[in-house]
Amino acid sequence: MNPTIGAVRAGLARGLIELRHSFTSFSELSGHLFWPLLMVVVLFFVQNSAVGPSGFSLSAFFLPSMLGMSVAFNGLLGMSGLLSADRRDGTLLRAKAIPNGMLGYLVSKIIYVGGGLIADLAIVLITGSMLVDSLTLGRLGSWLALAWILALGMVAVLPLGAILGSLNSGSGGSQGTTMLTIMGLVAVSGIFYPITAMPQWLQWIGQSFPIYWLGLGMRSALLPDSAVSAEIGASWRHLETAAVLGAWATFGLIIAPIVLRRMARRESGSSVAARREKALRQLG
Amino acid sequence: MRTTDEDVVLDVDDLRMRYGKTDVLHGVTLRARRGGVLALLGPNGAGKSTMIEILEGFRMRSAGRVRVLGVDPARGDERWRARVGIVLQSWRDHGNWRVRELLGHLGSYYAYYSTDEIQRPWDVDELLAVVGLTEHAKKRIKTLSGGQRRRLDVAIGIVGRPELLFLDEPTAGFDPRARHEFHELVRGLADTLGTTILLTTHDLDEAQKLAARIVILSSGRIIADGSADELARRIAGQDDVRWTRDGQRYARSTTESTTFVRDLFHRHGEEISELEVHRASLEKTYLSLVRQDESAQELTATHASEGVVR
Numbered sequence: 001m002n003p004t005i006g007a008v009r010a011g012l013a014r015g016l017i018e019l020r021h022s023f024t025s026f027s028e029l030s031g032h033l034f035w036p037l038l039m040v041v042v043l044f045f046v047q048n049s050a051v052g053p054s055g056f057s058l059s060a061f062f063l064p065s066m067l068g069m070s071v072a073f074n075g076l077l078g079m080s081g082l083l084s085a086d087r088r089d090g091t092l093l094r095a096k097a098i099p100n101g102m103l104g105y106l107v108s109k110i111i112y113v114g115g116g117l118i119a120d121l122a123i124v125l126i127t128g129s130m131l132v133d134s135l136t137l138g139r140l141g142s143w144l145a146l147a148w149i150l151a152l153g154m155v156a157v158l159p160l161g162a163i164l165g166s167l168n169s170g171s172g173g174s175q176g177t178t179m180l181t182i183m184g185l186v187a188v189s190g191i192f193y194p195i196t197a198m199p200q201w202l203q204w205i206g207q208s209f210p211i212y213w214l215g216l217g218m219r220s221a222l223l224p225d226s227a228v229s230a231e232i233g234a235s236w237r238h239l240e241t242a243a244v245l246g247a248w249a250t251f252g253l254i255i256a257p258i259v260l261r262r263m264a265r266r267e268s269g270s271s272v273a274a275r276r277e278k279a280l281r282q283l284g
Numbered sequence: 285m286r287t288t289d290e291d292v293v294l295d296v297d298d299l300r301m302r303y304g305k306t307d308v309l310h311g312v313t314l315r316a317r318r319g320g321v322l323a324l325l326g327p328n329g330a331g332k333s334t335m336i337e338i339l340e341g342f343r344m345r346s347a348g349r350v351r352v353l354g355v356d357p358a359r360g361d362e363r364w365r366a367r368v369g370i371v372l373q374s375w376r377d378h379g380n381w382r383v384r385e386l387l388g389h390l391g392s393y394y395a396y397y398s399t400d401e402i403q404r405p406w407d408v409d410e411l412l413a414v415v416g417l418t419e420h421a422k423k424r425i426k427t428l429s430g431g432q433r434r435r436l437d438v439a440i441g442i443v444g445r446p447e448l449l450f451l452d453e454p455t456a457g458f459d460p461r462a463r464h465e466f467h468e469l470v471r472g473l474a475d476t477l478g479t480t481i482l483l484t485t486h487d488l489d490e491a492q493k494l495a496a497r498i499v500i501l502s503s504g505r506i507i508a509d510g511s512a513d514e515l516a517r518r519i520a521g522q523d524d525v526r527w528t529r530d531g532q533r534y535a536r537s538t539t540e541s542t543t544f545v546r547d548l549f550h551r552h553g554e555e556i557s558e559l560e561v562h563r564a565s566l567e568k569t570y571l572s573l574v575r576q577d578e579s580a581q582e583l584t585a586t587h588a589s590e591g592v593v594r
Contacts, residue, residue: 003362003396010392017389021380028380091377096342098393098444099366268342269372269452270333276375 007100008107015111022116032116035073036123039066043131056134056227063128063135064222065191067121068214071153074117076182079161081175082109084168087263088279090272096264106162106260113161114154121150135222145221149241153214156245159252160210166256166263182211191215194230203232210248213241290354291317293448293480294339299348301334301504308334309504311348316482316497318447321474323495324484325570331504332484336452339482340370353448366397366404369446369479371454374437379426383417383436384408386425387443394444405443414476415439415469431462438469442477449473451483455490467493488570500570512566521564521572528558 022028042062049058086092086105095105129135136142168174188202189195189211195203206212219227220236228234294316301309308331316322324332337343338350341357341364350356355364378386391405398404412418415435420428428436434454441449451470455463471494474481485491491498492512500508500515508515523541527534529552538544541561548556 003393006396007393010389013392014389017381017385025380086377089375089377090372093372094377094390094440097340097365097370097372098390099362099397100393101365104393268337268340269370270337272375273373 003100004103007104010100011104011107012111014104014108015115018108018112019115022112023119032119033123035070036120036127039070039124040127040131042066043128047131056223056230057132059132060134060223060227061194061219061230062192063124063132064218065215067124067222068149068153068216068218069186069189069191069211070120070124071117071150071214071218072157072186072211073182074113074120075154075157076161076164077179078113078116079109079158080163080165080168080178082113083162083165084175087165087267088272088275090276092264093267093269093272096267102260102264109162110158113158117154134224134227136224137222142221146218149214149217149221152242152245152249153210153217156210156248156252157214159256160248162256163252163259166259185209185211188212189215196230196232207232207244210245213244217241217245292351293318293353294322294482295349295351295354296339297349299335299338299350300346301331301338301343302346307504309345312501312504312506314499314506314509316480318480319478320497321470321481321483321495323491323498324482324501325486325488325491325498326484326501327486330486330501332486332501333452335501336450336482336484340368340450341365363397366394366444367447369441369444369449371437371441371449371451373452373456374425374433376426379424381425382422383425383428384412384421386436387411387439390440391443397444402445402447404445406445408443411439411443414442414473431458431465434458434462434466435469438473442473442479445477446479449479449481451481453484453486455485455487463490470494488567492566516564516566516569521566521569523564524560524562526558526560526562527556529555533558 022032043059043066046058046062050056083092092105095101129137164178168178185206186192188198188206189209190198190206191211195206195212198206216231216237219231220238220241228236231237292315294314296312296314299309299312299314300307312331312335324335326332334343338345339352339357341352341360344358350358352360353364353367355361357364360368381389387408391408391411394404409418409421412421415438417432417435417439420432425433425436441451454470455466458466467490470481470483473479474494483494496511498508498510498512498515499506522537522539525536525538525541525544525548527548536544541563545559545561
């Protein structure tokens with residue numbers, strides 16, 4: 001068999017093993033459950049608030065928006081966090097030291113982040129749908145729309161996460177900066193309240209990044225048509241969604257291999273040792 | 285004359301490395317044939333790690349010609365990568381993995397690189413027995429002791445049955461017992477595996493115990509090369525000569541002890557008694573060499589490590 005196909009297979013196996021580890025270790029499992037459960041709690045408290053001209057319930061607006069946000073969070077923060085942690089502790093160097101190891105490593109991260117994301121989405125969707133009754137879960141079209149938004153969204157955000165993880169120095173501080181930046185973007189992306197309630201210039205910022213479009217796409221998939229009145233131009237703008245997410249995906253897929261290769265080239269035993277010493281000094 | 289036969293696993297010619305304005309390696313030339321353990325010995329900051337990382341293909345060199353198993357490591361492809369083993373110092377990577385699971389997984393990448401002579405990867409159970417981890421096969425890696433972890437590091441390094449194995453400062457930070465156990469393991473590997481092993485160390489004792497050939501690197505230059513015995517003979521060390529004349533003790537350090545003693549008898553004949561000649565020990569020579577270097581090294585070492593982090 002071709003070694004490249006072999007490495008892709010090994011990467012798949014690795015991703016599944018790591019997923020299993022993450023669901024069988026208490027600390028990782030609680031980390032997994034934290035965000036989805038927080039979202040469900042938020043849903044519970046906004047159950048009776050209304051939004052938009054049609055008096056639509058805020059929780060119905062929230063649920064799909066948060067699913068969209070989860071895609072962005074897992075892809076950007078999850079991927080970049082994994083990459084910088086794996087650089088720090090030498091996992092990446094191990095991958096580099098074996099034939100086709102980097103390919104297997106990347107495949108495994110995609111599986112791992114993707115699998116974790118689907119689990120997160122399922123938790124929010126299943127528990128959330130008990131609190132929110134206006135979701136259109138009975139329509140086949142809803143699931144198809146959910147699938148293409150999810151697939152395109154992941155292709156858009158995973159490479160971006162890999163770029164962020166390669167660029168930051170691998171310290172806790174830079175990961176924190178990434179997190180704050182993404183939180184800021186979430187705030188202007190119409191996740192917690194319709195974007196139409198914000199000033200025009202903020203709307204433009206929000207619409208240049210994938211998070212807004214992920215939220216919009218998820219709302220278009222899961223909300224009844226009447227909810228569209230709270231959106232810009234009272235339209236689900238599917239074409240624009242595909243165009244913006246597609247543009248980010250293209251950008252990421254072109255830039256990520258370059259940045260990843262540059263980052264991986266710099267990894268060596270002494271760079272890992274230097275980071276380890278730095279981390280141990282900070283601990284001590 | 286340049287040897288090109290297949291037995292040459294390491295062929296380095298005028299290797300130079302420079303970080304900014306600091307030269308770390310000044311034209312290192314080294315050739316090694318298949319089999320046995322070769323130690324690259326030198327004080328901290330001598331350029332050992334830089335050199336081994338260039339050979340591993342993890343660091344670009346500034347100049348010079350390098351061939352590892354006949355391939356330039358800067359252009360080594362995956363096939364070459366499969367023939368080379370690297371023992372990395374684990375810290376907390378793969379903590380949730382079980383020992384057997386990780387070795388099986390990492391080994392699977394090598395399956396496509398089996399040759400008629402070399403069956404890859406190493407059978408996991410056999411490998412576990414070789415490194416003495418059989419009873420820990422099902423443990424999570426984060427529960428292993430430091431010594432067990434290093435055994436696992438070695439197992440990962442050799443899971444693809446490499447033709448050349450790199451060990452960079454393998455016992456740094458070990459207590460004496462762990463160090464002893466590790467030496468036993470490496471000696472066993474060299475004997476049974478037939479793999480060529482290149483290890484770096486700043487510890488002469490370790491080099492003497494493990495390596496048939498010791499190459500001393502100092503300030504980025506090779507200053508000595510040979511077996512421990514050869515080195516002891518070859519390095520111009522100072523022998524100590526002690527004697528008594530007229531009831532008085534004398535001592536003298538000299539590189540020419542035989543000539544010195546002949547002269548001594550020539551001049552004083554039977555007045556000389558209690559003559560002792562202590563040959564320069566390799567240890568003493570190495571220590572004085574390290575001491576000489578240290579003052580000069582301190583500056584360059586700081587520069588070099590800054591270059592590494594950047």
